[in-house]
Amino acid sequence: MYKTILLAIVSILLVSSIILQPDESFQASLQGLTVWWNIVFPGLLPFLVLYEIMLAFGLAHALGALLEPSTKRLIKLPGEAALAIVFGWLGGYPSGSEAVASLRKRELIDQAQGQRLLAYAHMPNPLFMLVVIGAGFLHKPFAGIMIAASVWISAIWLLLIASLFQKKPNDVQPAVLDNESGPRLGSIRSASLALQTGREQDGRSFGKVLGDAVTNSVQKLMMIGGFMIFAAVIAKLTEPLLAPLLKLGLPFAGPAIFESHLGAYAAAVWNSAGMDAAFGSAIIAAILAWSGLSGILQTGYAVAGTDLKLMPFVAHRLNHALHAFLLTLLLWHPLSWLFHKLVPHGSFPVILSGQYHASSANVSMPLSTLGIDELPVLWPYSVALIGLLLIVMSIVYLIVGRTRPPRLHH
Numbered sequence: 001m002y003k004t005i006l007l008a009i010v011s012i013l014l015v016s017s018i019i020l021q022p023d024e025s026f027q028a029s030l031q032g033l034t035v036w037w038n039i040v041f042p043g044l045l046p047f048l049v050l051y052e053i054m055l056a057f058g059l060a061h062a063l064g065a066l067l068e069p070s071t072k073r074l075i076k077l078p079g080e081a082a083l084a085i086v087f088g089w090l091g092g093y094p095s096g097s098e099a100v101a102s103l104r105k106r107e108l109i110d111q112a113q114g115q116r117l118l119a120y121a122h123m124p125n126p127l128f129m130l131v132v133i134g135a136g137f138l139h140k141p142f143a144g145i146m147i148a149a150s151v152w153i154s155a156i157w158l159l160l161i162a163s164l165f166q167k168k169p170n171d172v173q174p175a176v177l178d179n180e181s182g183p184r185l186g187s188i189r190s191a192s193l194a195l196q197t198g199r200e201q202d203g204r205s206f207g208k209v210l211g212d213a214v215t216n217s218v219q220k221l222m223m224i225g226g227f228m229i230f231a232a233v234i235a236k237l238t239e240p241l242l243a244p245l246l247k248l249g250l251p252f253a254g255p256a257i258f259e260s261h262l263g264a265y266a267a268a269v270w271n272s273a274g275m276d277a278a279f280g281s282a283i284i285a286a287i288l289a290w291s292g293l294s295g296i297l298q299t300g301y302a303v304a305g306t307d308l309k310l311m312p313f314v315a316h317r318l319n320h321a322l323h324a325f326l327l328t329l330l331l332w333h334p335l336s337w338l339f340h341k342l343v344p345h346g347s348f349p350v351i352l353s354g355q356y357h358a359s360s361a362n363v364s365m366p367l368s369t370l371g372i373d374e375l376p377v378l379w380p381y382s383v384a385l386i387g388l389l390l391i392v393m394s395i396v397y398l399i400v401g402r403t404r405p406p407r408l409h410h
Contacts, residue, residue: 014234014237017237024236024237025233025236025237027236028233028235028236029233031232031262032231032233032259032262033225033228035232035259035261036224036225036228036229038376038377039377040092040125040221040224040228041221042377042378042382043128043382044092044217045217045382046382046389047090047091047092048091048213048221049210049217050213051087051098052209052212052213053209053210055102055198055202056199056202056204056209057198057202057209058195058196058197058199058200058202059195060080061080061195062191062198063082063083063191064078064080064081064108065079065191065193066187067083069187070082074160074163075159075160075163076166077116077117078108078113081103081109081113081117084096084100084103084121085120087099088120088121088123089121089123090126090385092125092126092128093122093124093125093291093295093298094122094299094301096121096122096123097118097121097122097298097302100114100118100121100302100303100308101302101305101308103117104307105305111308114306114307114308116166118299118308118313119312119313119316119317120155123151123155124151124260124288125378126148127378129147129148129151129288130144131376132376132378133284134147135376136350136376137264137268138268138271139350140277141350142336142339143281145339146281146285146328146335146336147281147284147285147288149335150285150331151289151320153327153331154289154320154323154324155320157323158316158320158323223298227294227301231292231293231297232255232259232262234258234293235255235258235259235262238258250270251270252269252287254266256283256287256290258292258293258294260287260288260291260292260295261292264288267284267287271283271284277332281328281332282324282326282328282329283325285325285327286321286322286325288324289317289321289323289324289325290320291317296310296314299313
């Protein structure tokens with residue numbers, strides 16, 4: 001009852017604020033829409049579509065069988081968990097959460113495994129960190145590399161630490177061959193059997209699978225866009241409530257709390273105003289590890305219908321943000337020294353106002369001149385990723401699919 005009343009009051013306040021500030025609300029919506037279309041949509045679409053295809057044709061099951069020994073030994077999770085982590089880390093949130101939810105719905109992982117996997121498969125898009133932030137926002141490729149490294153290394157550190165306190169997952173009894181006394185199947189034959197089993201369980205034709213994958217992925221991306229636009233509007237409307245933080249010189253606080261992409265942009269603008277590069281990059285790394293209210297709501301939507309809980313996930317996001325912040329400060333100076341030794345003239349390309357420059361040394365325009373509508377876009381990289389992932393998927397299918405699975409007896 002009290003929760004319903006509170007939600008009703010908040011809804012009325014939000015509607016009133018939008019009516020009183022229509023121009024600010026519209027501009028915030030436009031910012032969220034621009035970020036979604038230029039960055040999130042092309043960054044996520046290939047991974048969401050290909051993951052659905054891999055599940056339908058048994059490739060996810062085959063890779064899970066291949067990776068089973070390693071994932072059990074290193075992170076105390078079944079083999080399918082590695083695939084969810086890979087897609088989450090390459091696609092960005094919430095593709096990892098979608099993968100975990102799919103594994104849980106298919107009962108390939110239990111609740112405890114799914115809860116832990118959900119925390120570590122939720123990662124920012126690497127192209128956003130390296131291309132948009134490093135080359136586009138900051139005009140410093142090293143900063144993008146450093147932010148990505150800090151986010152990844154801190155996640156790996158937390159995953160390994162948590163694995164020390166986890167029990168090894170229960171082993172599934174191995175199948176045996178007809179004419180053998182019960183030897184364990186080889187990894188390739190196990191993967192082949194898993195591939196065939198997964199394909200038979202789905203049973204759809206390629207055209208049906210592709211159509212369903214595209215339709216479901218676009219629908220999910222539309223939902224993600226709605227969350228991002230909503231979070232951008234809320235961030236703008238709550239600026240008066242965050243006035244104490246603004247007085248402390250933290251103008252990025254509002255966007256960072258609600259939407260990580262806009263928060264990273266605001267932090268980059270703040271960092272360009274003469275702030276320490278290491279501290280500014282650490283702030284951006286923490287914002288991306290946190291992922292914002294928008295990213296958390298996207299994960300909540302992804303795991304709806306499962307028994308996975310959101311509050312432990314939120315606690316991990318705060319923990320990851322703290323570790324990413326500290327690790328950036330710790331590694332900045334030694335890695336900066338190494339970077340300048342290897343690349344003394346800043347020869348990495350950067351992006352400025354939609355134009356590519358061959359070297360960061362040629363860029364002198366301040367970041368404050370970059371408008372939100374001039375964000376670097378990920379569409380060219382998205383096309384390249386689709387081709388690369390299709391090639392990898394085809395190779396795996398050829399390697400595993402051509403191995404005839406052994407006959408089993410019960």
